[in-house]
Amino acid sequence: MRALESILIDKGYVDPAALDEIIDTYQHDVGPRNGARVVARAWTDPAYLERLLADATAAIAELGYGGRQGEHMVVVENTDTTHHVVVCTLCSCYPWPVLGLPPAWYKSPAYRSRVVIDPRGVLAEFGTVLDPEVEVRVWDSTAELRYLVIPRRPAGTEDWTEEQLADLVTRNSMIGTEVLAPVAAPTVGIRDHADGGGGAS
Numbered sequence: 363m364r365a366l367e368s369i370l371i372d373k374g375y376v377d378p379a380a381l382d383e384i385i386d387t388y389q390h391d392v393g394p395r396n397g398a399r400v401v402a403r404a405w406t407d408p409a410y411l412e413r414l415l416a417d418a419t420a421a422i423a424e425l426g427y428g429g430r431q432g433e434h435m436v437v438v439e440n441t442d443t444t445h446h447v448v449v450c451t452l453c454s455c456y457p458w459p460v461l462g463l464p465p466a467w468y469k470s471p472a473y474r475s476r477v478v479i480d481p482r483g484v485l486a487e488f489g490t491v492l493d494p495e496v497e498v499r500v501w502d503s504t505a506e507l508r509y510l511v512i513p514r515r516p517a518g519t520e521d522w523t524e525e526q527l528a529d530l531v532t533r534n535s536m537i538g539t540e541v542l543a544p545v546a547a548p549t550v551g552i553r554d555h556a557d558g559g560g561g562a563s
């Protein structure tokens with residue numbers, strides 16, 4: 363915000379930090395919101411998830427997203443036993459219509475080469491430490507195939523609306539470098555459990 367303000371103050375002076383912030387906003391908020399809506403629909407509508415897994419391009423088009431760089435989509439679903447992560451080892455193929463602009467790290471030679479050789483190590487560097495029993499599958503994007511990961515739905519979101527769920531889904535979780543954290547119980551529910559002796563929360 364301060365960087366954006368300084369643009370207004372300095373009138374016409376383009377602050378590189380502010381530019382970064384704008385690009386960052388597009389990467390994190392504008393682009394990936396489409397993918398987040400796809401994920402939220404898949405979490406709440408089993409029939410939609412089925413269509414998504416069968417023909418992702420068509421199912422994503424149902425929500426109005428598609429076009430350039432999104433013609434040949436494949437959706438892979440994370441489960442208790444399998445974690446998917448996406449890379450483009452050759453360049454930076456990426457599903458623009460659902461995820462927006464690729465982040466800088468996605469295009470870096472380090473990520474592109476290392477995630478294939480040591481996916482668990484790379485994921486750990488992203489703060490994603492997976493259970494040793496979870497199988498990690500790495501998907502290599504091409505111009506013909508672009509992947510979207512359906513992250514696991516966080517615990518504690520059972521009563522959430524599709525819109526609330528979409529707000530929760532991050533870009534990195536749809537690339538597979540992040541696992542969505544469980545959600546804390548809402549404060550309105552605390553009174554109900556205060557003297558119930560359940561102790562589960």
Ligand code: FE
Pocket residue numbers: 450451452453454455456503504505
């Ligand atoms: Fe590529």
